[in-house]
Amino acid sequence: QKSPRKDKPFIVIDSGAIPETLVESELFGYEKGAFSGADAQKKGTFEQAHEGTLFLDEIANLPIGAQAKLLRVIQERRIQHLGGNKDIGVDVRIMAATNQNLFESVKTGKFRDDLFHRLNEFVISLPSLRERREDIPVLAKYFLNEANHELNKKIKGFSAEAMKSLLNYHWPGNVRELKNVIKRVVLLVDSQYIKPKELVLLNDTAAFKKPNIQQDIEKGTSLRKIMKEATEQIEEEAIKQALAKTGGNKAKAAKILKITRTTL
Numbered sequence: 001q002k003s004p005r006k007d008k009p010f011i012v013i014d015s016g017a018i019p020e021t022l023v024e025s026e027l028f029g030y031e032k033g034a035f036s037g038a039d040a041q042k043k044g045t046f047e048q049a050h051e052g053t054l055f056l057d058e059i060a061n062l063p064i065g066a067q068a069k070l071l072r073v074i075q076e077r078r079i080q081h082l083g084g085n086k087d088i089g090v091d092v093r094i095m096a097a098t099n100q101n102l103f104e105s106v107k108t109g110k111f112r113d114d115l116f117h118r119l120n121e122f123v124i125s126l127p128s129l130r131e132r133r134e135d136i137p138v139l140a141k142y143f144l145n146e147a148n149h150e151l152n153k154k155i156k157g158f159s160a161e162a163m164k165s166l167l168n169y170h171w172p173g174n175v176r177e178l179k180n181v182i183k184r185v186v187l188l189v190d191s192q193y194i195k196p197k198e199l200v201l202l203n204d205t206a207a208f209k210k211p212n213i214q215q216d217i218e219k220g221t222s223l224r225k226i227m228k229e230a231t232e233q234i235e236e237e238a239i240k241q242a243l244a245k246t247g248g249n250k251a252k253a254a255k256i257l258k259i260t261r262t263t264l
Contacts, residue, residue: 058098157194
């Protein structure tokens with residue numbers, strides 16, 4: 001809000017989603033007739049972001065060939081349309097994000113050293129969700145409200161034990177995983193408060209409810225019973241995941257699981 005660019009364009013591009021053959025045309029634009037299907041001139045993302053900000057998400061996924069082209073534009077602050085010969089000046093603030101360790105990517109040759117140092121002027125390291133667990137209740141409440149609004153539900157919150165389960169989970173998928181977890185449980189439950197047993201619906205069963213085999217053995221539980229309970233747990237989770245994927249449509253869920261609707 002303090003930047004003089006705050007009212008200017010903010011263009012976001014997923015660096016890994018662009019095929020290497022299309023990187024130039026996407027970033028720098030093209031002239032009419034530059035290639036088959038180029039029926040009119042098109043501005044690239046650099047021109048679209050002129051005087052504003054270009055946010056390169058997942059920068060580590062940018063193909064190595066495209067990295068060289070990006071480096072040249074960052075250094076020269078000028079682009080050329082594909083199929084053109086005119087230099088076009090661009091005034092763009094570049095922001096980049098990645099969930100990978102770029103130091104390691106440079107060492108292994110997957111990311112250019114010179115581009116890394118060009119982008120590395122100012123860095124904000126965002127800790128993983130498991131390293132800032134105090135944020136989980138706030139984010140969980142935010143995503144719950146969002147899911148309630150989107151799915152027309154009225155779930156009020158989480159039981160103390162359910163929140164404890166969320167706080168104790170290691171969140172390999174970080175905030176995106178938490179958001180998906182909350183949305184999935186809101187879709188599938190009808191109670192006012194989310195309980196721990198309902199969190200088993202959310203993710204990998206093992207992450208929230210790992211069978212205690214050692215305890216079963218100490219109790220003298222037979223292998224047959226251990227296998228039966230584990231199989232039932234996996235079966236239940238698979239069915240719930242399929243129902244979540246299909247928005248509760250049993251026929252579609254059964255098709256995904258390759259069983260009949262009656263069996264489901």
